[in-house]
Amino acid sequence: MIWPLKSAARKQIAKIEVTGAIAGGTRKSVLKALKTVEEKGYPVLLLRIDSPGGTVGDSQEIYSALKRLQEKVKIVASFGNISASGGVYIGMGAHYIMANPGTITGSIGVILRGNNLERLLEKVGVSFKVVKSGPYKDILAFDRELTEPEEQILQDLIDTSYGQFVQTVVEARKLEVDTVKSFADGRVFTGQQAIELGLVDRLGTEEDARCWAAELAGLDPEKAKCTVIEEPKPFWNRFLPGNDSARSARVALPVEMQSWLNFEMASNGLPLWMYRPSGRL
Template sequence: MAWPWRRRSRRRMARIAIEGAIGASTRRRVLKALREVEKREFPALLLRIDSPGGTVGDSQEIHAALLRLRETGCRVVASFGNISASGGVYVGVAAETIVSNPGTITGSIGVILRGNNLSKLLERVGIRFETVKSGAYKDILSPDRALSAEERDLLQSLIDSSYEQFVQAVAVGRQLDADVVRQFADGRVFSGAQAKELGLVDALGDEETARRKAAELAGLEADSQPVTLGKPRKQLMGLLPGSGLLRQLGQLLESEVLLAHQPLWLFRP
């Protein structure tokens, strides 16, 4: 027996928004929403991305889940907002069609890993770390000393592997040769118009353009409106004046401190 809400879902499209840095909380929210899209048998998904990217593993899990959703027959169209860079691009190329604003900041294909060498500062204030470790590289990127040449080579190998995964995902998702992708996958950013010339996006337009494309691909009515799933929980702080600025500062703190020492697919100007 088909439940009524399932029949309604087949006549509408779903919408999921990815906003801000991609991390564990975004991954959990989006994956839960994607499972609901599949369960309710929505014929199309409008994926709105307004993100500078984020952690590698979280971006990869969302990307993989989108590919699995497409295997069920759901048509996935991505809409790039103000910015869809680095990990935002990685997630976006899992869609079958990408629509970008002409002025969207996109690209930044690559990997970054940053640590903090505070040895001079620590020496000045008289702080010294005492370290006991099981292996030569166990305290790699420790803030109390500079990297050795061997450690730098080791981390570069890690970055190169992650970079190649990124290039291959873009090449497959956008049906481009990997060597062609490498020519512009050097961390540079593009406008949406430039990205279209490179083959990173299919069409220029706003979210409404993407919605209409999703409706067309799924055979829905042209005015079919999406059902938004996976909305972030509203915080009490969001009701306070200046909450938007506080949220941005929190995201900056997360990217600079909490995500330090991790390979990131993140646009960091």
């Protein structure tokens, strides 16, 4: 059965969708999908990205997998409503990038946030006794302010991560370091501006990107089937205890808000390649 499946796949466009915040779950599902694309012999991949970014390590692993796949499969990235920060980073793993004129993209940079609840804890009479092996073991502890040496340690970490991001864009887009740094200061811009900066190759819709992908693979854009590669989810799974949808229903929160809340809790204190507009979870 393997060879007929491969033969059929060679006449199709594989599609992988990356939506929402990039974290561990996203990484696992995307890496699994990329493996399927390679094993089934698809000639081209349409990578649809609609994400504000996410954790650094997960974004890097997806990018690395895309770079390996580039040797066997043509990859076209299609930026949706938003493809910022880590979304941009994984887009660098494609051969070509297409965005809508109004796509929100950019936000190239790193952010790390911690919560300081010192004053609140004082008001309610709560304090902590900490025993640690070194002076920086509890860096970003939520019950005290950062010290100056701690701030410098974290700034060095951020600067290193930022340098990795810039270098990846430099290599993927064949731009000069100074050119990338001129717009890689955390600002966001539109797809129209991105093409002027050299971050995007063409402007167009997802359908335009699909047709482009077909042409790159030598397929007829009118006839080539586009197959979404995703992990099947049984209908009854949403009702099982422990399922994300079931948990969301129990706490009476919208699914998107619950997803963001889970991400905030899981990523607190981690460096992020992420666009975080004020007021959003």
